Amino acid sequence: MKTLGERIRIGYKNGMFGRLFNRTDNGKGRTSTLVFAIMNSVLTILSGDIFYAGYLTLYNFDIHEIGFISTIPTITSIIGLLTPSILKKLKNPKLSLIIGRSLRFTLGILGITIAPMLITDKNTLMTVIVIITFVSNILSSLIEPCYTEWQANFLTQDVRADFFLVQGFASSLMAYPISMIVARILDSLSGSPEQLTVMIVCRFVSFALGIIGTLIVTLVPKYSGYRAQTKKIDIKNIIVAPFKYRPYLFTTLVYLIYLFANSIIGPTINTYILNVIEVPYSYPTAINATYFLFFIFFGKMYSRLVKKFGYFKVLAVLSFVQGFTYIAYAFVTKENYIWLMTTVRFSQHVIGVGTGIVSSSLVYENLPVVDRADYLMFRNISVQGVTLLAYALGNAIVAVVDKAGMTMSLFGIERMVYGTAICLALNGIIQVLLGCCMPLLTKLIDKYKIKDQKMLNVESELLGVDETQSSEQTNEQQILENPEKQENAE
Secondary structure, eight states, rough: OOHHHHHHHHHHHHHHHHHHHSHHHHHHHHHHHHHHHEEEEEEHHHHHHHHHHHHHHTTOHHHHHHHHHHHHHHGGGGGHHHHHHHHHHOOOOOHHHHHHHHHHHHHIIIHHHHHHHHOHHHHHHHHHHHHHHHHHHHHHHHHHHHHHHHHHTTTTTTHHHHHHHHHHHHHHHHHHHHHHHHHHHHHHHSSSSSHHHHHHHHHHHHHHHHHHHHHHHHHHSOOOOOOOOSSSTTTTTHHHHHHHHHHHHHHHHHHHHHHHHHHHTTHHHHHHHHTSOOOTTTHHHHHHTHHHHHHHHHHHHHHHHHHEEEHHHHHHHHHHHHHHHHHHTTTTHHHHHHHHHHHOOOHHHHHHHHHHHHHTTTTTOOSSEEEEHHHHHHHHHHHHHHHHHHHHHHHHHHHHHHHTEEEEEETTTEEEOOHHHHHHHHHHHHHHHHHHHHHHHHHHHHHHHHHHHHHHHHHHHHHHHOOOOSSSTTTTHHHHHHHHHHHHHH
């Protein structure tokens, strides 16, 4: 007769959590990645998004200046061309990764927090923030693809959807309630100097979380090494590699279209919500704080849908439906935001659980084993380039439309037309079109999987890698299963 503790232990091993988070090397890797993701989500909310827009607003930055600052990270992506060279030269890059990411947080969070305390001139402060943001994101462009390449080894196809389901739920559960508390405090201190003090404290807390999380995610997992055909530095291969295995190229294209749509509103949406729609901090934060509940009700459903229909079919349907919610979002005003924005945002929560799982997984979908950093660097540069174009388009639309001061009649009422509202509608239209065009993109991926597989097999054989082995049915699973079989036999 098994004790209650033994039954719980066996149940855990047989369940999803036991398969994801265990004492194997890959299990430790996923556990540390989850811990960092939770910490990173908290620090991102406290030092970024709507709080960052509010922080800069308190130093008299307007919507156009904040939009320009938000564009800077995309300009630095070209420096990431050196990432594969770093991985090819370093046998154990853990120390370099810790130093690089720590410097990134020091500049990007701590530097921007301290700079306004030392500089009073607005133009000088703007210049310093631009420089700090530029340098910190150069570090990010160098370092983050290294982590992605490393984590691809233990975020394989058979565990990926479940992992990102757990990650999304846990991150939302921790981050948004904290942000809700901070938002309520900021609203209660509106117009007082203490509001800025609270934001500064939040940024110091964010910096500490970044450093601690970096140490955990770098020191705990075992570094598995980087598989490359040559140690020679060849920047051209970053451009050529995805065209040798085109399923990854078209997988990246799908994500880029989705990213472009969502990035159009990126530079100005938070400032627009605060200053044009005039919502208090606690309102959008309260909506976001409920996000983890949607993972509880819909997370498992999306995980099953992904496993049954695949990432692309699920994204097609969700993108099509989500597009209409963004079109509706364009009509939110300070008179109707309580009901319309609430309806739109909760609808996007339902959809967002699925799109979050899919978009997080696409970075690893159809990713070859050989020279992964080259493929990932191509993707990273493409992502930053597309984001830059989207930000530039969004900023241009806002600058032109807001300056023109146009009006339109909506339900018999004359209203101002804002550039951000047009960007929201454009986001929705692109997502609807993506949903309609997804079958064509999926056919291209399936077509080239057959055509390009021979080339991939040849490269894999040179390194002694079985490219067709994409799941974790290896010694790790035997380690987990054998004790359970023995215990069940008893």
